[in-house]
Amino acid sequence: MISASKLLKASYHAGKVFFRPPLIEDVSTTAVAVMVPIRSLGPSHTERIAQHLLSLTPADRYLRFGYSANDEQIERYVAGLNFERDEIFGIYNRRLELIAMAHLAFAVEADFTSCAEFGVSVLSHVRGRGYGARLFDRAVMHARNEGVHMMFIHALSENTNMLNIARGAGARVERDGSESDAYLRLPPADLNSRMTEMVEEKVAQTDYQLKVQAHHFWSFLRVMQEVRRGMRDARARTSS
């Protein structure tokens, strides 16, 4: 688990790099080496969640949902997200694209209230950087703090990346042919898990606000440059 002082240091350093112009893919150039800012997503992020899921390839949709979800099914899934009951986490890059997200769904059946199911997706061009595992850790911490005792992951047996993440966290994996279930028993919440989640969420919210401001700043600068270019061209035309 990342310590609160590391989180604060990461937040400070992240602030310094935001006002550099955005690169093609830039998450790794921020404070990611120290931490990945993962924030909790509310209903105002619905459109970006939909964009993220719709951009998954058919193969990835199959791995994520366990069936070849078409656009309409994804849109229905997004419309049905319950932000009050469940927790949705996301990682944004500096261009405010949702490059990774996870859904922690709390069981609704009275007999299973201490259970939650985890689902995740990371865009293909940023895989292998640990985002999937970090989202998993974040979900584990939140689930513990919410009194969940058992986290559950349903994955296709061919999905070694997902099963590696679950195994790496200590989950028991049971294979049933082409499908596998992973169960992770969670320790109860403690002061450390509560404080770390609080600080991590605060850092991620600040990170997001800085990204929004930087995004607006670069959009504004682009408009100003276009205006200046227009004026220069007009001047050149009248003087020739």
Ligand SMILES: CC(C)(COP(=O)(O)OP(=O)(O)OC[C@H]1O[C@@H](n2cnc3c(N)ncnc32)[C@H](O)[C@@H]1OP(=O)(O)O)[C@@H](O)C(=O)NCCC(=O)NCCS
């Ligand atoms: C599964 C998924 C979320 C993993 O995301 P990720 O950010 O690449 O995951 P991580 O970087 O934390 O890596 C997880 C494991 O996969 C391996 N891995 C991930 N990408 C890899 C790559 N391009 N090459 C080699 N190994 C890779 C890592 O080595 C790691 O295993 P390890 O801990 O034993 O080293 C991502 O592949 C994905 O979105 N897949 C489609 C949707 C899906 O399968 N969702 C899960 C079902 S709910």
